[in-house]
Amino acid sequence: MGGQTGLHVYDRIFEQFRIIGSEDHSIVSDVARHAQWLETPGCLFQRNNFVLDSEIRTEGVIKPGLFLTVVLKGAGGGGPRKGTQRFRYSNNSIAVLALREPTLWGGDAPRGAQMQAAGVAFPLASLERIGLREEFLALFSDERAFFVTTFKAPPRILAIAAEMISPSAEGRAGELLLAAHATELLARIIVALRAGNDMGAVTDPRRMRLQAVRELIESDLRHAWTIAELARHAGLSRRSFNAQFHRLFGTSASEYLRTSRLKSAREALLHQGLTVTEAAYAVGYTNPANFSTAFRRHFGYVPSSCQRDKAS
Numbered sequence: 001m002g003g004q005t006g007l008h009v010y011d012r013i014f015e016q017f018r019i020i021g022s023e024d025h026s027i028v029s030d031v032a033r034h035a036q037w038l039e040t041p042g043c044l045f046q047r048n049n050f051v052l053d054s055e056i057r058t059e060g061v062i063k064p065g066l067f068l069t070v071v072l073k074g075a076g077g078g079g080p081r082k083g084t085q086r087f088r089y090s091n092n093s094i095a096v097l098a099l100r101e102p103t104l105w106g107g108d109a110p111r112g113a114q115m116q117a118a119g120v121a122f123p124l125a126s127l128e129r130i131g132l133r134e135e136f137l138a139l140f141s142d143e144r145a146f147f148v149t150t151f152k153a154p155p156r157i158l159a160i161a162a163e164m165i166s167p168s169a170e171g172r173a174g175e176l177l178l179a180a181h182a183t184e185l186l187a188r189i190i191v192a193l194r195a196g197n198d199m200g201a202v203t204d205p206r207r208m209r210l211q212a213v214r215e216l217i218e219s220d221l222r223h224a225w226t227i228a229e230l231a232r233h234a235g236l237s238r239r240s241f242n243a244q245f246h247r248l249f250g251t252s253a254s255e256y257l258r259t260s261r262l263k264s265a266r267e268a269l270l271h272q273g274l275t276v277t278e279a280a281y282a283v284g285y286t287n288p289a290n291f292s293t294a295f296r297r298h299f300g301y302v303p304s305s306c307q308r309d310k311a312s
Contacts, residue, residue: 017060042126
């Protein structure tokens with residue numbers, strides 16, 4: 001799982017690059033200590049688990065490929081140097097970047113941020129070798145050279161990232177687990193994108209505002225969101241917000257919020273070992289009985305059966 005002799009680990013994904021700390025001082029060697037190339041499945045893995053003592057800026061020309069980062073804790077963003085489209089990431093989020101041609105890119109993270117993230121970068125050749133070329137190309141809905149999106153990470157993906165950041169095994173067994181986690185991370189995020197967690201390469205301001213509202217909902221499912229509050233974030237009247245949200249996502253904002261809460265709770269019950277009451281509170285239900293009723297109506301079975309299924 002090592003790299004080629006004389007080849008810097010970042011040369012696999014960058015044509016040229018700089019990682020800058022305070023006073024324009026290069027910190028490439030510091031960051032690269034936490035990166036490694038995984039021959040299987042053919043990706044660069046970056047493990048970040050530290051507090052930034054200065055702002056970090058990344059600049060470079062990135063090669064074509066798919067770049068996935070699961071952020072457990074942290075804040076920052078990035079975007080192409082040419083153009084205005086940028087993305088921001090925060091706690092418990094997934095940032096996805098796809099490039100089909102070399103692109104000049106820049107990113108940043110603020111001083112004092114606690115960065116806890118697992119990133120995997122798959123060059124286009126690796127995606128072709130494992131049979132994901134078509135899924136990769138499907139991310140581009142027009143002639144743009146890049147696709148970018150962020151969305152809330154489900155519990156299973158957060159659990160994978162946590163294991164990659166703090167591995168439970170060392171040696172060859174640890175290497176095999178890391179490769180398996182990288183493969184599962186790729187597969188699960190591809191499935192999530194295919195299921196509609198992305199909106200394509202969004203450039204229309206109205207679509208961008210509505211996407212931002214959807215991400216706001218998913219960033220804090222415990223919050224008691226109201227339609228009026230969400231409409232204000234979108235800069236629209238309640239009536240216009242309801243109509244445009246439904247037109248774009250195929251469901252009302254209130255139904256989207258309810259479904260997101262129930263799906264997140266189900267994932268937590270299956271993968272985080274929460275009790276029914278804990279899962280209910282985690283997604284904004286103040287009454288566990290109401291949560292159980294809504295859960296049964298949506299999934300067709302009671303939430304406690306998730307715990308039984310896991311135990312069996």
